[in-house]
Amino acid sequence: MDQTMDSYHEPVLATECVRMLAPAASGVVVDGTFGGGGHTRRLLDAYPEIRIVGIDRDPDAVANTPDDPRVRVVLGNFTDIERIVHDELGSPPDGSGTVDGVLLDLGISSHQVDAASRGFSYHRSGPIDMRMGMDVSESAGDIVNEYDRDDLRDLIRRFGEERFAGRIADAIVAARPLSDTTALASVIANAVPAAARRSGHPARKTFQALRIATNAELDALSAGLESAIQILRPGGRICVISYHSLEDRIVKRRIAAGTTGCVCPPELPVCGCDQIQELEDLGRFRPSVEEIARNPRARSAIMRVAEKVPA
Ligand SMILES: C[S@@+](CC[C@H](N)C(=O)[O-])C[C@H]1O[C@@H](n2cnc3c(N)ncnc32)[C@H](O)[C@@H]1O
Incomplete structure (x- = not known):
């Protein structure tokens, strides 16, 4: 990789993340979205005895593995976090209860985003690809060119929360075949009313929807959260940084469900609901004005943190 880790990606909410993972200072943290390794590097700098298992779907990210005996980075999906932790740490087969922190x-x-050839950007001409890793078979271009009109509209509405999804789906179907990201962006821009073009780039929500669908991101998040909570030891913490409301809603609901203990009426002699509190909610964090000024991509970030409580 001919980039420095910070030019690859500036880590968001890094100070808060390092602080909230302090209980893992001499333990193991799984960085499930290693990327440029920015968070990992902050953790390594802050905690000399920490060990990190990094995971990323993207081979470009794995190429950022630092030359540091405390770090291992694995190409994979964080939905496989239990197996990966087992392989890396030799923990029990289900990987449960062995890890001190997950990010x-x-x-x-x-x-x-910046690599035009990856096809994520509506500003840069490239193939309509958007696959995070080669484990994904169907590209965003396949969706754009092959889905029927109603499926395309539903996908744009659901994953982009785009109110003009129907008009955009009609325009895409009429413009097929589409192979270039900027051509797709201009088809979308021409499909929305002029007034809607003034609030941010008109293709932003549709590109978000295509990216989420291509990589099955929300399913991965739900499954990955479940497995991440499984592998935490009591007292271990999970930090999740989201960038839009669809992600944040999943994280918020999972943490809320985990913080709920027995809901039986107090007069019942024994618990019949079998609901056991597994998490303590340690709150949500937003980037400071200074961080957003330095790194505008932090603007929409929300980090939620929870701690596994003893069973
Ligand atoms: C926002 S970046 C992480 C940046 C990193 N924290 C840093 O400071 O450099 C998200 C990364 O997660 C990876 N990713 C997204 N979903 C994933 C999944 N389900 N499994 C593994 N990696 C994933 C992406 O490929 C990308 O490299």
């Missing part, structure tokens, strides 16, 4: 910094890296 998931969701979405894509600046490197992925």
Whole structure:
């Protein structure tokens, strides 16, 4: 990799993340979205005895593995976090209860957005690809060119929360075949009313929707969260950084579900609900005005943190 780690991606909410993972200072943290390794490097600098297992779907990210005996980086999906932790740490087969911290910094890296050939950017001409890794078979271009109109509209509405999804789907179907990201962006821009073009780039939400669908990001998040909570030891912490409301909602609900203990009426002699509190909610964090000024990509970030409580 001919980039420095910080030019690959500037880590978001890094100070807060390092502080909240302090209980893992002499333990193991899984950085499930290694990217440019920015968070990992901050953790290594702050905690000399820490060990990190990094995971990323993207081979470009794995090429950033630092030359440091405390770090291992694995090409894979964080949905496989239990197996990966087992392989790397020789923990029990289900990988349960062995890890002191997990970080998931969701979405894509600046490197992925900036590389035109990856097809994530509506500003840069490139193939309509958007696959985070080669484990994904169907590209965003396949979706754009092959989905029927109603499926395309539903996908844009659901994953982009785009109110003009129907008009955009009509325009895409009429313009097929589409092979270039900037051509797709201009088809979308021409499909939305002029007034809507004034609030941010008109293709932003549709590109977000295509990216989420291509990489099955929300399913990966739900499954990955479940496995990440499984592998935490009591007292271990999970930090999840989201960049849009669809992601944040999943994280918020999972943490809320985990913080709920027995809901039986107090007069019941024994618990019949079998609901056990597994998490303590340690709160949500937003970037400071200074961080957003330095790194505008932090603007929409929300980090939620929870701690595994003893069973
Ligand atoms: C926002 S970047 C992480 C940046 C990193 N924290 C840093 O400071 O450099 C997100 C990374 O997560 C990876 N990623 C997204 N979803 C993933 C998944 N389900 N499994 C593994 N990696 C994933 C992407 O390929 C990307 O490299």
